[in-house]
Amino acid sequence: MPAAISPRCLTRVMIDDDCSVEVAQLQLVMQRIQCTLHDIPPSQREYIANALLNLAVSRMLRETGHSQTASILQRLGDVVGTGGEQPPPERAVDLTRMNG
Structure with a gap:
């Protein structure tokens, strides 16, 4: 596409x-x-990343529900875990299809 x-x-x-x-x-x-x-001091940066992730997941849960959020996060974990090539900056990570 x-x-x-x-x-x-x-x-x-x-x-x-x-x-x-x-x-x-x-x-x-x-x-x-x-x-x-x-x-921001480097010692505090990791907390900010975690806070942003928590906000994003909370929003996903409200918008899409538990099952779909879990599915999206599982696919994101698969993408991150494979260590594959990163998408170009102008594209989002494709989480619309399952790996395998």
Whole structure:
């Protein structure tokens, strides 16, 4: 599935069901977080990453429920665990299909 660029140069990632997700806004947030982390003592940075992960998982649970959240996190674990090639920065990690 090809990625399409919107007229405003926002990256879109096409998912199997033809829904599209804006990624550029999330990338901007991540860049802001990275810049902010430079001002935080290194000993506290690991807590911030954990807090952000907790916020994300809590939101996923509210939005998608326990079963789907568990499935997504399992696939993410598979992607991270394989140590495979990272996606280009303009693309999201594809969690829409199972490995194997």
